Amino acid sequence: MERITPRTLSGFMELLPGKQAKLEKMMAVLRDTYSLYGFAPLDTPAIEDAKILLAKGGGETEKQIYRFQKGDSDLALRFDLTVPLAKYVALHYNDLAFPFRRYQISKVYRGERAQRGRFREFYQADIDIIGDGKLDVLNEAEIPSIIYRVFRGFGLTRFQIRVNNRKILNGFYAMMGLTEKSGDIMRTVDKLDKIGGEKVQSILISDCGLTEQQAEEILRFISITGTNAQVLAALEGYAGREEMFDQGLAELRQVTEHLAAFGVPEENFAVDLTIARGLDYYTGTVYETTLLDHPEIGSVCSGGRYDNLAGYYTDKALPGVGISIGLTRLFYVLDEQGLLNPQLPSAPADALVLPMTEDPAPAIALSQTLRGAGVRVQLYGEKKKFKQKMSYADKLGVPYAVLLGEDEIAEGVCSVKNMVSGEQVKLSPEKAAQYILDGLSANNGPIILE
Amino acid sequence: MERITPRTLSGFMELLPGKQAKLEKMMAVLRDTYSLYGFAPLDTPAIEDAKILLAKGGGETEKQIYRFQKGDSDLALRFDLTVPLAKYVALHYNDLAFPFRRYQISKVYRGERAQRGRFREFYQADIDIIGDGKLDVLNEAEIPSIIYRVFRGFGLTRFQIRVNNRKILNGFYAMMGLTEKSGDIMRTVDKLDKIGGEKVQSILISDCGLTEQQAEEILRFISITGTNAQVLAALEGYAGREEMFDQGLAELRQVTEHLAAFGVPEENFAVDLTIARGLDYYTGTVYETTLLDHPEIGSVCSGGRYDNLAGYYTDKALPGVGISIGLTRLFYVLDEQGLLNPQLPSAPADALVLPMTEDPAPAIALSQTLRGAGVRVQLYGEKKKFKQKMSYADKLGVPYAVLLGEDEIAEGVCSVKNMVSGEQVKLSPEKAAQYILDGLSANNGPIILE
Numbered sequence: 001m002e003r004i005t006p007r008t009l010s011g012f013m014e015l016l017p018g019k020q021a022k023l024e025k026m027m028a029v030l031r032d033t034y035s036l037y038g039f040a041p042l043d044t045p046a047i048e049d050a051k052i053l054l055a056k057g058g059g060e061t062e063k064q065i066y067r068f069q070k071g072d073s074d075l076a077l078r079f080d081l082t083v084p085l086a087k088y089v090a091l092h093y094n095d096l097a098f099p100f101r102r103y104q105i106s107k108v109y110r111g112e113r114a115q116r117g118r119f120r121e122f123y124q125a126d127i128d129i130i131g132d133g134k135l136d137v138l139n140e141a142e143i144p145s146i147i148y149r150v151f152r153g154f155g156l157t158r159f160q161i162r163v164n165n166r167k168i169l170n171g172f173y174a175m176m177g178l179t180e181k182s183g184d185i186m187r188t189v190d191k192l193d194k195i196g197g198e199k200v201q202s203i204l205i206s207d208c209g210l211t212e213q214q215a216e217e218i219l220r221f222i223s224i225t226g227t228n229a230q231v232l233a234a235l236e237g238y239a240g241r242e243e244m245f246d247q248g249l250a251e252l253r254q255v256t257e258h259l260a261a262f263g264v265p266e267e268n269f270a271v272d273l274t275i276a277r278g279l280d281y282y283t284g285t286v287y288e289t290t291l292l293d294h295p296e297i298g299s300v301c302s303g304g305r306y307d308n309l310a311g312y313y314t315d316k317a318l319p320g321v322g323i324s325i326g327l328t329r330l331f332y333v334l335d336e337q338g339l340l341n342p343q344l345p346s347a348p349a350d351a352l353v354l355p356m357t358e359d360p361a362p363a364i365a366l367s368q369t370l371r372g373a374g375v376r377v378q379l380y381g382e383k384k385k386f387k388q389k390m391s392y393a394d395k396l397g398v399p400y401a402v403l404l405g406e407d408e409i410a411e412g413v414c415s416v417k418n419m420v421s422g423e424q425v426k427l428s429p430e431k432a433a434q435y436i437l438d439g440l441s442a443n444n445g446p447i448i449l450e
Numbered sequence: 451m452e453r454i455t456p457r458t459l460s461g462f463m464e465l466l467p468g469k470q471a472k473l474e475k476m477m478a479v480l481r482d483t484y485s486l487y488g489f490a491p492l493d494t495p496a497i498e499d500a501k502i503l504l505a506k507g508g509g510e511t512e513k514q515i516y517r518f519q520k521g522d523s524d525l526a527l528r529f530d531l532t533v534p535l536a537k538y539v540a541l542h543y544n545d546l547a548f549p550f551r552r553y554q555i556s557k558v559y560r561g562e563r564a565q566r567g568r569f570r571e572f573y574q575a576d577i578d579i580i581g582d583g584k585l586d587v588l589n590e591a592e593i594p595s596i597i598y599r600v601f602r603g604f605g606l607t608r609f610q611i612r613v614n615n616r617k618i619l620n621g622f623y624a625m626m627g628l629t630e631k632s633g634d635i636m637r638t639v640d641k642l643d644k645i646g647g648e649k650v651q652s653i654l655i656s657d658c659g660l661t662e663q664q665a666e667e668i669l670r671f672i673s674i675t676g677t678n679a680q681v682l683a684a685l686e687g688y689a690g691r692e693e694m695f696d697q698g699l700a701e702l703r704q705v706t707e708h709l710a711a712f713g714v715p716e717e718n719f720a721v722d723l724t725i726a727r728g729l730d731y732y733t734g735t736v737y738e739t740t741l742l743d744h745p746e747i748g749s750v751c752s753g754g755r756y757d758n759l760a761g762y763y764t765d766k767a768l769p770g771v772g773i774s775i776g777l778t779r780l781f782y783v784l785d786e787q788g789l790l791n792p793q794l795p796s797a798p799a800d801a802l803v804l805p806m807t808e809d810p811a812p813a814i815a816l817s818q819t820l821r822g823a824g825v826r827v828q829l830y831g832e833k834k835k836f837k838q839k840m841s842y843a844d845k846l847g848v849p850y851a852v853l854l855g856e857d858e859i860a861e862g863v864c865s866v867k868n869m870v871s872g873e874q875v876k877l878s879p880e881k882a883a884q885y886i887l888d889g890l891s892a893n894n895g896p897i898i899l900e
Contacts, residue, residue, distance in 0.1 A: 008495060088456075
């Protein structure tokens with residue numbers, strides 16, 4: 001038989017079982033948290049009509065998209081989860097109840113140039129709340145609560161949800177008579193973290209055509225910092241001059257006002273006037289989330305309020321608010337930095353049952369009893385020497401080995417060996433199950449370390 | 451803005467939220483059951499090097515596969531989960547512990563002619579156990595236990611796992627001097643359920659070139675029926691003449707012998723000599739699963755033992771055993787036949803919290819308390835009339851609405867309305883959470899009806 005050297009395409013993440021187990025735990029946190037806030041899981045096709053995906057057209061998207069013919073069809077792989085959502089809501093409008101809340105954790109595809117830490121296939125974990133015509137700002141106020149619970153679920157405490165409102169920025173630029181340049185200004189200011197204030201100021205002057213005074217005033221404005229109350233008070237000083245600004249400020253007040261009721265500690269939240277999000281798509285509240293000890297990772301959860309989800313597909317006004325977590329990249333970076341908890345059990349089974357007798361029947365029955373109690377059990381069926389069996393248990397990283405020989409069978413017990421401590425106890429099958437489950441829950445640490 | 455009519459490609463399943471919730475429940479049963487038996491979740495890329503996927507080449511696969519260029523790369527979407535598994539095991543051989551048990555529930559792609567109930571993108575839910583050089587038959591004996599638990603998890607009792615062994619068939623054909631024709635014979639016999647015995651007999655004679663006597667003898671052999679013990683006893687009559695036959699019979703005995711210990715009731719299992727599985731790939735035990743009251747659906751879970759998983763990618767001998775559930779097709783057929791339990795709660799939230807006061811703070815705090823207890827809560831933020839709020843709760847299909855007005859706030863309670871019975875009670879937030887969770891667990895019926 002002619003052999004082909006096996007390989008996985010570059011830019012495609014393919015994990016070994018131990019790593020995959022950790023990614024699955026992160027996905028479970030996302031699913032559970034999104035569900036707890038009443039989001040419905042959706043699962044749209046990975047392939048869509050290319051015309052649908054490229055409705056907006058232009059730019060990087062068109063270059064990066066995987067597009068191909070099959071028969072007469074012009075097809076493409078989704079490059080995000082927002083465009084398919086827009087299509088879904090427009091298409092199924094009459095069957096949905098609005099506000100419509102959905103989450104989707106799915107792979108998206110972008111044929112970018114291969115680069116370390118850049119993926120061509122990657123998971124996005126998105127939530128969106130879509131209104132029919134209107135959507136109350138209370139939904140925007142709830143988003144930080146969801147972000148908070150997700151990252152706490154990952155085991156983190158040292159993170160910050162940074163919030164701003166595009167209306168405040170647009171209103172401020174309008175006060176300065178710079179409305180037409182506000183898109184360019186925001187895209188420039190958005191680079192502040194990366195390139196610093198001086199460079200931003202010089203680009204504002206050279207590329208956006210601002211005067212030195214204007215550039216300075218903008219930098220002074222966005223560098224307003226302090227507690228939420230202090231920032232809001234400082235913004236109050238600009239109020240009453242521009243309607244859009246005042247509306248943005250009122251919305252920002254509403255978003256910050258209920259943080260405590262939503263269970264978000266003050267230290268995990270900051271009003272940050274430098275947050276703009278590059279996209280014109282956003283029209284109100286915008287969110288970014290950073291790991292305080294790892295600012296170099298950038299935002300790990302971003303999103304915002306938009307006014308028009310599906311304008312390319314329907315004349316219905318569909319405002320919404322959503323956030324997205326780039327799960328594959330986040331996982332990759334956490335792993336690179338050694339932040340995935342190495343102590344977290346990641347074996348496929350909690351216990352490996354090792355039959356030590358010719359007849360496997362007692363070991364089968366024991367496995368079933370343990371499974372009945374909720375223990376994930378692998379029954380080892382190979383006829384190997386004891387040493388080889390234990391070395392398999394080691395390689396698998398299974399936390400418990402359960403040995404069943406003639407002696408144990410005669411006594412109606414099994415020997416449970418803790419593979420970390422080496423400790424071994426004889427217990428009835430029912431007690432063994434409890435012993436293992438107790439041990440596992442005691443060892444249930446965070447997914448991510450700080 | 452120019453509008454494009456939204457559509458989803460034909461052959462691609464896109465579910466409304468209520469249906470999606472039911473599919474998710476089936477996936478959760480699959481994940482939980484596979485995990486309980488110590489299978490590691492894997493997640494290989496949907497896109498692979500076309501050369502890798504087409505290593506075996508030829509036939510329908512090549513016609514159906516989605517294949518495309520991106521830059522210089524010749525890419526394709528996976529058409530099953532077995533070929534990517536073979537690549538994975540060959541590629542990561544040194545990092546895996548054998549036997550290696552993995553499950554994967556992922557979408558695969560086949561550009562078949564569009565046809566009602568045929569999908570171009572569909573989920574397969576596979577498990578495989580891969581040995582390094584050898585794999586004990588005990589693993590084959592365990593498979594029916596896993597199938598049993600999956601379908602019981604779906605809520606079914608009226609199903610049958612039908613098992614045969616290819617060595618018995620091959621051995622029997624060898625006894626008759628028909629070894630070279632055994633592949634053709636098995637593919638013909640495999641159609642028995644669909645076309646009936648007479649037609650099979652005439653094809654065996656006309657197409658496979660058998661004598662009338664040979665064809666009759668084969669049909670007599672495969673029509674041996676009865677309890678497992680009776681079929682095994684009848685097969686014993688053929689023993690001692692052909693080594694492969696004897697080996698197959700010994701394996702079949704081992705697979706049936708431990709059924710009770712593995713928790714599989716006799717009525718959910720049958721030795722069935724008509725099961726052959728068309729593919730040459732299988733070399734030992736083969737499995738099919740049918741819903742007893744819906745034989746027209748065909749096998750809903752199939753698989754078997756094979757000797758050489760990854761011969762196209764490595765010289766390592768990697769025998770294994772696996773099964774696959776075509777989840778998308780199964781779900782579609784169940785839905786078509788009205789077998790998805792309509793009573794099963796499928797709303798995205800367990801409770802819709804409706805603030806009846808201007809200030810949403812008390813309703814926010816209540817939502818957080820309920821979530822803290824594990825209730826999936828949607829907080830309704832829109833400023834609408836009471837009637838519109840209740841009509842939204844109805845449309846969402848949420849089992850409980852929780853009303854919070856001035857009176858409730860003053861009393862420290864909330865009003866919990868059962869949306870099905872209409873019953874309404876005033877309870878403290880903590881008691882409301884318990885009341886809702888109790889109500890939900892009382893209503894936790896099967897996913898599939900019989």
